[in-house]
Amino acid sequence: MYSTASAQTPKSQNHISNWPPPMAEFKQDKTNVASGMALNDDQIYQWITELVSSPNREKALLELGKKREQYDDLALVLWNSFGVITVLLEEIVSVYPYLDPPNLSASASNRVCNALALLQCVASNVQTRGLFLSANLPLYLYPFLSTNARQRSFEYLRLTSLGVIGALVKNDTPEVINFLLTTEIVPLCLNIMEISSELSKTVAIFILQKILLDDQGLNYVCTTFERFHTVASVLSKMVEQLSSTVTANGLGNQHAQQGIQGQTPQPSSSNSSGRLLKHVIRCYMRLSDNLEARKALANILPEPLRDGTFSGILHDDAATRRCLQQLLSNISELGV
Structure with missing residues (x-):
């Protein structure tokens, strides 16, 4: 299990554009x-x-x-x-x-x-x-x-x-x-x-x-519960914010409705939310590779990632859908 020792903030080493968006x-x-x-x-x-x-x-x-x-x-x-x-x-x-x-x-x-x-x-x-x-x-x-x-x-x-x-x-x-x-x-x-x-x-x-x-x-993030919990808490807040955005803007089923009606999905604000969601899911997925983190995620993974809230945003992103499915499979294997 996780150590309950306080996670120390790593110490820095000696302190001594017309550009495109990163x-x-x-x-x-x-x-x-x-x-x-x-x-x-x-x-x-x-x-x-x-x-x-x-x-x-x-x-x-x-x-x-x-x-x-x-x-x-x-x-x-x-x-x-x-x-x-x-x-x-x-x-x-x-x-x-x-x-x-x-x-x-x-x-x-x-x-x-x-x-x-x-x-x-x-x-x-x-x-x-x-x-x-x-x-x-x-x-x-x-x-x-x-x-x-x-x-x-x-x-x-x-x-x-x-x-x-x-x-x-x-x-x-x-x-x-x-x-x-x-x-x-x-x-x-x-x-x-x-x-x-x-x-x-x-x-x-x-x-x-x-x-x-x-x-x-x-290993650094999962060494102590404090570090893991800090990362997981921020990821959870991001999921809740994205869920609120989806609900407020009706993005959750936008692509699904367009698909049912035979329409070509149109670009929308779901694009930027989708990019952010993709990284959130991949971070959770990687955390689940650690056994202790996986056990914790089985209890604390945000509900919007479980209940299909983001199915519309992920409609055209097969890779991220598979990643989310694998994440859910990983934590379900624990029988929680």
Whole structure:
């Protein structure tokens, strides 16, 4: 059975964009094929010079951010160019004083998010990811993830910071999960899953799901009842919120009714709710791989996941329907 010892929040290591929404990068595993090499683009070096040693830094941040999808070696150029990472960190820490009390302007938020977009580029690259971790760079983002302010400037900041962490975890690298588990990322993601916008919630639970899919991550969450209960409680709240949304908007049977009437299901707000629900179900499913967690889930799994509340939203998502069926099968095997 679970230990009743208090779960300790993991201690952090030494603290020292014109960009696309992060979810666009998580929908597929394929890497965009670069049309050339940043190494051979003189304009890249011009903007790097502007970034490091001129008053035109804000423009340079924006222009370099535009090149992220064009060159898959941009991360290497950024990492190995003198002063670039220092400048990006300088941009990040410059807004710390505006986090508490919350007083971050839209322009300041946009500027630091452009710097974060370049860090995301470094975090995404297989050749620079390990260096990114060795330098403890993710820890610079945690003050942004810790904010609870609801203003748009803070929401954008949280979302962009989540995009950097999401870029780290999307390739299922054990080294990344091991690093994150020594930090406060799990409680930070859980808090965002409770208080942020739906898009930020979706990226945060994507990160949690990736952590759980790694054996280290599953063991970390299930080591004590307190950790498991904290995660399960947040997931349960998300299910209740999604259930309320389905009921209020009539999304539960929308696709089913359209199917009965021979209509083609139309895009609706169920799409975003469906994405969030998919991650919730997969997190529960992964938790059920742990025997003690499975026993607990048999008693506490939210009723909307059992009674068909989400059948309409999942109408066109066979993979998630199968995942939910397997989850229910797993907990029913215990005879509860």
